[in-house]
């Protein structure tokens with residue numbers, strides 16, 4: 079794989095990483111104990127404009143919190159995959175399938191810069 083392509087992919091991965099971290103920061107905090115782990119923050123809506131009771135506001139907060147959890151998890155996994163791909167670039171292993179060790183098709187990497195597997199292995203997993 080040529081160097082210029084890898085440099086381009088690295089830029090894309092770093093941009094995606096920044097966006098994900100920015101998104102996560104709006105509703106989650108980095109776990110100081112576990113690297114790469116984020117914790118959803120419990121929302122505090124305060125008194126609602128419609129004059130809802132304290133109980134109703136609390137229910138809305140719980141609802142929002144439960145919505146955040148799966149989103150946070152999905153973003154966290156995506157972020158970890160991106161970090162892994164960036165690491166693979168520095169180890170000169172970028173673009174190799176983690177299962178069969180063959181090169182991942184360039185077209186696939188262009189769509190998914192953080193792809194871990196080649197199309198064949200990915201289909202075998204799913």
Ligand SMILES: [Zn+2]
Pocket residue numbers: 175176177178179180195196197198199200
């Ligand atoms: Zn493979």
